[in-house]
Structures are given as structure tokens and as C-alpha cells.
Amino acid sequence: MSQLRVHNLTMSVDGYVAGPEQSLQHPLGVGGERLHGWMFATRAGRAMLGGEGGTAGVDDAFVVRGDVGVGATVMGRNMFGPVRGPWPDEEWTGWWGPRPPYGHPVFVLTRHARPSVTMEGGTVFHFVTDGPESALARARAAAGGADVRLGGGAATIRQYLALGLVDHLHVVVAPVLLGDGERIFEPAADLAFRYECAPPVAGDGVTHLVLTRRPR
Amino acid sequence: MSQLRVHNLTMSVDGYVAGPEQSLQHPLGVGGERLHGWMFATRAGRAMLGGEGGTAGVDDAFVVRGDVGVGATVMGRNMFGPVRGPWPDEEWTGWWGPRPPYGHPVFVLTRHARPSVTMEGGTVFHFVTDGPESALARARAAAGGADVRLGGGAATIRQYLALGLVDHLHVVVAPVLLGDGERIFEPAADLAFRYECAPPVAGDGVTHLVLTRRPR
Ligand SMILES: NC(=O)c1ccc[n+]([C@@H]2O[C@H](COP(=O)([O-])OP(=O)(O)OC[C@H]3O[C@@H](n4cnc5c(N)ncnc54)[C@H](OP(=O)(O)O)[C@@H]3O)[C@@H](O)[C@H]2O)c1
Ligand SMILES: NC(=O)c1ccc[n+]([C@@H]2O[C@H](COP(=O)([O-])OP(=O)(O)OC[C@H]3O[C@@H](n4cnc5c(N)ncnc54)[C@H](OP(=O)(O)O)[C@@H]3O)[C@@H](O)[C@H]2O)c1
Numbered sequence: 001m002s003q004l005r006v007h008n009l010t011m012s013v014d015g016y017v018a019g020p021e022q023s024l025q026h027p028l029g030v031g032g033e034r035l036h037g038w039m040f041a042t043r044a045g046r047a048m049l050g051g052e053g054g055t056a057g058v059d060d061a062f063v064v065r066g067d068v069g070v071g072a073t074v075m076g077r078n079m080f081g082p083v084r085g086p087w088p089d090e091e092w093t094g095w096w097g098p099r100p101p102y103g104h105p106v107f108v109l110t111r112h113a114r115p116s117v118t119m120e121g122g123t124v125f126h127f128v129t130d131g132p133e134s135a136l137a138r139a140r141a142a143a144g145g146a147d148v149r150l151g152g153g154a155a156t157i158r159q160y161l162a163l164g165l166v167d168h169l170h171v172v173v174a175p176v177l178l179g180d181g182e183r184i185f186e187p188a189a190d191l192a193f194r195y196e197c198a199p200p201v202a203g204d205g206v207t208h209l210v211l212t213r214r215p216r
Numbered sequence: 217m218s219q220l221r222v223h224n225l226t227m228s229v230d231g232y233v234a235g236p237e238q239s240l241q242h243p244l245g246v247g248g249e250r251l252h253g254w255m256f257a258t259r260a261g262r263a264m265l266g267g268e269g270g271t272a273g274v275d276d277a278f279v280v281r282g283d284v285g286v287g288a289t290v291m292g293r294n295m296f297g298p299v300r301g302p303w304p305d306e307e308w309t310g311w312w313g314p315r316p317p318y319g320h321p322v323f324v325l326t327r328h329a330r331p332s333v334t335m336e337g338g339t340v341f342h343f344v345t346d347g348p349e350s351a352l353a354r355a356r357a358a359a360g361g362a363d364v365r366l367g368g369g370a371a372t373i374r375q376y377l378a379l380g381l382v383d384h385l386h387v388v389v390a391p392v393l394l395g396d397g398e399r400i401f402e403p404a405a406d407l408a409f410r411y412e413c414a415p416p417v418a419g420d421g422v423t424h425l426v427l428t429r430r431p432r
Pocket of ligand 2: 224225226227232233234235238243244245248251291292293294295296300301325326327328344345346347348367368369370371372373375398
């Protein structure tokens with residue numbers, strides 16, 4: 001069965017996956033860029049930015065695994081970009097340049113309809129206005145049996161967690177404090193029963209935690 | 217200068233240091249007892265309960281360090297016990313039996329006055345009704361130049377963090393989900409500037425994070 005998987009989601013010690021005041025200058029909110037240092041030190045992380053070199057240890061393995069077996073991605077509109085409200089035009093096509101590192105269909109949750117955008121290298125952005133279950137169904141169909149990756153951000157992950165639809169949640173705790181921003185965990189008494197957490201894995205200056213859904 | 221130090225404060229992956237519904241049966245709230253398994257596997261943790269044996273690695277070292285150089289403790293009334301509201305009588309004298317593992321004066325924050333209680337082995341519980349700054353001043357005086365340990369719980373730590381009075385905050389992340397309960401981190405934009413976090417230290421199934429206050 002096709003799974004819904006979150007990978008490399010990096011959280012501060014105080015529980016935020018994005019800092020406050022997201023903008024063009026601060027895609028991850030103020031201070032949020034400090035979260036992902038570990039990833040851009042890895043070989044796979046550098047390759048994602050078109051670079052070379054990088055470490056090839058446990059952090060790199062986690063980054064690589066995030067893409068394996070994935071046939072489509074779902075993300076929230078704030079992860080797609082800094083534009084808010086009705087789209088003023090169709091200029092914004094994501095943070096990732098003409099050739100985004102997805103290479104498959106990406107379903108962007110938003111309340112603001114927009115025609116699909118075809119990028120180089122197999123990435124097509126589709127804008128889904130009828131909610132998370134519809135976005136997942138469309139992503140599953142597009143993935144043709146492969147898994148669906150849930151990219152983020154926080155609001156999107158919170159909804160899929162509350163719906164009980166996330167199968168695999170890889171959280172990376174970075175030794176960073178953000179003070180404020182977006183959390184993925186909100187009070188939800190049944191979360192404790194629905195997921196289990198594997199023993200932590202020490203990376204290079206970060207900690208990897210993998211939550212998996214208990215069998216129903 | 218005498219420091220205010222938090223040690224061995226164990227937090228779930230979803231950010232709680234106590235589960236919901238604290239009671240006599242569930243001192244750490246429902247599910248919260250799973251947080252401290254790592255501590256009671258260590259030699260120092262077992263000794264605290266009057267037991268023997270236990271591991272002597274990095275986790276044990278962190279537990280031991282928590283008591284060194286400490287001359288007084290401050291804690292919140294919910295950490296002291298499950299009784300809420302005005303004290304019905306003076307029977308409750310803490311979770312720790314006749315000889316609590318403090319061995320020094322302990323200042324319990326509460327809005328409900330109560331005479332001090334002298335226990336065996338040097339522990340005296342004082343009840344402080346005029347707020348956290350007063351409790352800390354009294355603890356500092358009692359510690360006679362030594363450090364003050366801030367025991368918890370969540371509400372108490374949140375207040376001392378907000379006041380900028382915590383010097384050392386050792387948080388242990390356990391691979392546990394609680395779903396709901398008490399958090400120590402609440403949105404506080406300046407926290408990110410006031411503290412820095414050392415690289416994580418891998419324990420036996422848990423991760424140690426040490427936050428220290430930046431010099432002013
Ligand atoms: N730390 C990490 O590893 C990591 C990973 C991924 C992302 N991030 C960061 O997370 C931040 C984004 O997270 P976020 O919580 O602000 O937002 P988000 O989840 O990316 O997007 C929220 C937006 O998605 C749309 N949306 C969500 N649910 C919807 C629904 N049920 N129906 C219709 N539209 C829906 C809405 O857009 P409209 O307003 O258009 O309706 C909503 O405003 C960014 O800073 C990103 O960089 C961090
Ligand atoms: N995970 C860990 O490592 C760890 C460590 C320590 C404790 N804990 C757990 O944390 C939980 C307790 O935390 P909590 O957040 O519920 O409560 P808490 O901080 O222990 O106590 C809160 C109470 O302290 C008193 N108080 C706090 N601030 C005050 C002020 N400014 N003035 C007067 N009184 C004040 C009030 O008592 P009154 O209602 O009497 O006024 C308040 O209800 C327990 O379950 C404990 O086991 C966990």
C-alpha cells in the first residue's frame with residue numbers, strides 16, 4: 001500500500017519547523033535557515049542545490065532515503081512560496097528555479113485556484129483547492145503505486161496528522177532555538193497511541209527521530 | 217555568581233514534560249512516567265530510589281551532575297504533589313517519603329500559604345507565596361553561594377525562562393509521544409537570542425541538549 005511519508009523535517013529544540021515572519025528573504029521564517037545546516041553539509045543535500053562534495057554518513061543516508069520510492073509530493077502553499085492570498089499573477093513558480101528537485105507531480109494545497117505549472121525535469125505543480133484528502137487522493141493516483149511524500153509545512157503536516165493519514169514521520173531535532181514560529185505538534189491526546197517513536201539516531205550535530213503509525 | 221540550573225528535564229518528542237491529568241496515580245500526568253525510564257536505568261537514578269546497580273555511562277554522568285554544587289531547590293507546587301487549591305491539612309509532604317533526595321532547603325511556589333516542613337536528611341520544604349523572584353532570592357540566600365536548582369515543573373520553568381533567570385537548562389528528549397500535557401517552551405521571540413544550544417549528546421535511547429544563557 002502506498003504510504004504517506006514525511007522526511008528530514010527539521011525542528012528546533014523549542015518545537016518549531018519554521019521561524020516567525022516568513023518572507024522572500026526568509027523562506028523558513030526569521031532564523032529558520034539555521035535549521036537546515038545539517039542537510040546542506042551532506043552530499044545529497046548539496047546535490048539538491050546543484051553543488052558537489054559533502055558528507056556521506058548517517059545524515060546523508062537519511063536525506064537520500066527521503067526520495068526513494070516516492071512518486072508524488074503534497075505540500076502547503078506557504079512551503080511553495082512567500083506569496084499570500086489570491087495569486088496576483090502566475091510569475092511565482094516555487095523556490096527551486098526552472099528545474100525543481102522533485103521530478104514528479106507536486107500537489108500544492110491552497111484556497112486560491114491556479115492553473116497547473118509544468119517545470120523542467122518532470123515536476124508539475126498542481127494547485128488543489130478541495131482539501132487534504134483530495135490532494136492525497138490525486139497524489140496517490142499520480143504516483144501510480146509509489147509512495148507520496150508530504151513536504152510540509154507545519155499547517156499541512158498538522159492536518160494530515162490529525163486525519164491519521166501520515167505513515168512515516170522523520171523529524172530531525174537541530175540544536176537551535178527559534179523562540180516562535182510554526183509547530184507541527186498541537187495537543188492531540190490520541191497521537192500518543194497512534195504513533196511510536198524509534199530510539200534516536202545521532203547525526204552530525206542533530207538527532208534523527210522516526211515516528212511510524214502503529215497498525216490499526 | 218550562583219547560577220539557576222535545570223537538569224534532567226525530560227521532554228517528549230511532541231514537546232511535553234508532563235502528560236495530561238496529573239494525579240496521585242500519575243505524578244507526571246497520563247503516560248508521563250515513560251519519560252523517565254532512561255534515568256532509572258542509571259546508577260544515580262536507581263540510588264535516588266534507594267536501589268542498586270544501573271548503568272554508568274553518559275546518562276549517569278548527566279544525572280550525577282545535576283546535584284553537584286547545588287545548595288537549594290525551587291519547584292512549583294504541582295511538582296511537589298497532586299494536592300490542588302488550599303491545603304486541606306498538612307499531611308502531604310511530597311512524593312519522596314520521609315527522607316527526600318534533596319538534602320537542602322526546597323522552596324515550593326504556591327498561592328496557598330503553609331508552614332515549613334522539616335524532613336529527614338536536611339530537606340526542609342518552604343512554601344513561597346510571593347512569586348518566583350522572591351523564591352529565587354530566598355533559595356540563593358539559603359544556598360549560601362552555591363547554585364540553585366530549578367526542579368520544575370513546566371509552569372515554573374516557563375516563568376523563570378520568561379524572566380530571563382535560568383542560566384543552564386539541560387533538556388533530555390525521550391522517544392515518547394504524550395499527545396498533550398505541559399510544555400516548557402511557549403512563544404517568546406527573544407528566547408532564540410538569549411540562549412544557545414550545545415550540539416546534542418547521544419545517551420542510551422535519549423538525547424541530551426544543554427542550553428546556556430548567552431552573556432548579557
Ligand atoms: N523545517 C522543515 O524541515 C520544513 C519543511 C517544510 C517546510 N518548512 C517551512 O514551513 C513553512 C510553511 O509552513 P506553514 O505552516 O506556514 O504553511 P503550509 O502548511 O506550507 O501552507 C499553509 C497554506 O496551505 C494552504 N492550505 C493548508 N491547508 C489547506 C486546506 N485544508 N485547504 C486549502 N488550503 C490549505 C493554505 O494556503 P492559502 O492561504 O493559499 O489558502 C495555507 O495558508 C515555510 O517556512 C517552510 O519553509 C519547513
Ligand atoms: N519531565 C520532567 O523532567 C519533569 C520535571 C519536573 C516536573 N515534572 C512534572 O511537571 C508537572 C508539574 O508541572 P506544572 O506545569 O503542572 O506545575 P508546576 O510548575 O510544578 O506548579 C504550578 C503551580 O505552582 C504554583 N505557582 C507557579 N507559579 C507561581 C507564582 N508565580 N506564584 C504563586 N504560585 C505559583 C501554583 O500553585 P498553586 O495552585 O498552589 O497556587 C501553580 O499551580 C508534574 O507532573 C511533574 O511531575 C516533570
